[in-house]
Amino acid sequence: MLYDKLKTASRLKELRIEKGFTMQEVAKKMKLKSRGTYSDIEHGKSNLTTQNAYILANIYNINVDYLLKSSIVNDKQVIIKPVQLEKELEKDVTYNGKPLTSTDIIALKAFLQGLTSSK
Template identity: 40%
Template sequence: MKYNERIREIREDHALTQQKVADLLHIGQRTYSDYESGKTRIPIDNIMILAKFYDISIDYITGASNIQQPYPKE
């Protein structure tokens, strides 16, 4: 699964709107929509914020792993 599909799946699993996640990342809703559609690549800093927020490993978010692991605490 590609990362853009994964971030949409995770967001929907948490019943969040694109606007809520965009607010978390301090970006516009349109920019976040572009991340999910694959039009724009999501910066690693934002992937890290999402990983911490959702408590899911970066490997899972990026599609490097299909196993949900918690975000490392240290």
């Protein structure tokens, strides 16, 4: 799953509030020109650059993947609930630039089910 700007923005807001920081404080820690620059990132108006993702991961003591990937939780475990998987697979899913067919998706679900059934 790719970078989801709104999911990342939501996580940034949660992390900031959890730490008790203001937007101004985070912008200052990131050495940004203004609070507005950070606000645009947190509200999903601007993309989060790789450099800023690493800075924020350091500020919040988290894994960069947690900020950028919609299926990663902060404790570094990959968690995708079956309902979430179904919703993701309803979208146009591609692998190596090629769209997956409905047969591919059925095979993928079967593979994942078999992979996790013994755990």
